[in-house]
Amino acid sequence: MLYIGVDIGGMSVKAGIVDEKGNILFKDTAVTDAKAPAEKIVSDIAELVRSVAERGGVSLSDIGGVGVGSPGSVDDAAGVVRYSCNINFVKTPVAGMLAEALGVGRVRISNDANCAALGETVFGAGRGAKNSVTVTLGTGVGTGIVVDGRLLTGNRSAGAEGGHVIIKAGGEKCGCGKRGCFEAYASATALIRRTARASVRHPESLLARLVAERGIDGKTAFIAAKAGDKTAKRVVAEYIRYVGIGLVGFANVFYPEVFIIGGGISKEGDALILPLRDFVRRNAYGAEFNPPIDVVAASLGNDAGIIGAAALAMGD
Numbered sequence: 001m002l003y004i005g006v007d008i009g010g011m012s013v014k015a016g017i018v019d020e021k022g023n024i025l026f027k028d029t030a031v032t033d034a035k036a037p038a039e040k041i042v043s044d045i046a047e048l049v050r051s052v053a054e055r056g057g058v059s060l061s062d063i064g065g066v067g068v069g070s071p072g073s074v075d076d077a078a079g080v081v082r083y084s085c086n087i088n089f090v091k092t093p094v095a096g097m098l099a100e101a102l103g104v105g106r107v108r109i110s111n112d113a114n115c116a117a118l119g120e121t122v123f124g125a126g127r128g129a130k131n132s133v134t135v136t137l138g139t140g141v142g143t144g145i146v147v148d149g150r151l152l153t154g155n156r157s158a159g160a161e162g163g164h165v166i167i168k169a170g171g172e173k174c175g176c177g178k179r180g181c182f183e184a185y186a187s188a189t190a191l192i193r194r195t196a197r198a199s200v201r202h203p204e205s206l207l208a209r210l211v212a213e214r215g216i217d218g219k220t221a222f223i224a225a226k227a228g229d230k231t232a233k234r235v236v237a238e239y240i241r242y243v244g245i246g247l248v249g250f251a252n253v254f255y256p257e258v259f260i261i262g263g264g265i266s267k268e269g270d271a272l273i274l275p276l277r278d279f280v281r282r283n284a285y286g287a288e289f290n291p292p293i294d295v296v297a298a299s300l301g302n303d304a305g306i307i308g309a310a311a312l313a314m315g316d
């Protein structure tokens with residue numbers, strides 16, 4: 001059986017034909033007009049799906065279903081996108097509209113972070129795991145939780161927002177308006193802020209020189225730390241400790257088999273993953289008696305959204 005996964009973004013929509021093993025057989029992208037009326041956006045998505053099916057040599061009447069990952073707050077069971085900062089959906093019944101436009105009976109939708117988590121768990125870095133927490137370290141921090149092979153999303157899918165678990169009372173201001181959220185310490189944005197502060201405090205450091213020469217991004221502190229710079233090593237160690245504190249909190253509630261770390265920062269590989277794994281194994285409650293928790297880097301890259309959305313359509 002074949003499925004179609006759709007990954008909606010603020011700039012573009014991706015759709016792909018995915019087989020039961022999570023392989024993408026054919027995919028394409030279309031530009032999103034994020035400010036257009038919702039009906040127009042959905043009809044553009046339907047057009048992309050039709051075109052992908054046709055060029056991939058599949059009839060829509062033969063596919064097992066269509067899965068959709070959307071930014072914003074999604075009511076999975078109702079198939080409704082409640083709102084999104086990135087695209088003009090307000091209480092839009094996207095799943096039903098697509099089902100009607102495509103003549104496909106089975107259309108499933110979830111938040112894009114949840115879809116990526118499901119894709120990584122079923123077909124990516126967590127393959128074989130039934131319980132996982134996927135943490136995406138990007139501009140913000142997204143989390144997706146899989147328990148017994150299914151997404152855990154809370155009442156009307158309003159939960160699983162691990163980025164806004166408070167890890168430090170009265171701490172750094174978060175994009176959500178609260179203080180001390182995990183996201184305010186573990187996002188690439190937070191790492192960049194810490195890098196900037198440290199380079200001002202230690203103008204003699206290699207870190208400060210790199211910042212002056214090439215500007216700051218999420219890689220700067222890791223590059224200088226690898227070259228042996230003490231200031232950068234401290235920035236990286238503190239950052240990893242905060243990410244670890246968040247993971248340990250999730251471990252104590254969900255005790256997953258695996259944490260899957262995605263987003264731009266996950267490209268640092270072992271320099272990030274190994275100390276995190278060590279931190280989680282030392283600090284999770286009962287870890288010396290319980291099965292070890294693995295921490296791995298996500299492996300599906302930009303395809304996680306398409307594959308995860310298809311995996312959503314494969315579920316029951």
Ligand SMILES: [Zn+2]
Pocket residue numbers: 163164174175176177178181183
């Ligand atoms: Zn927050």
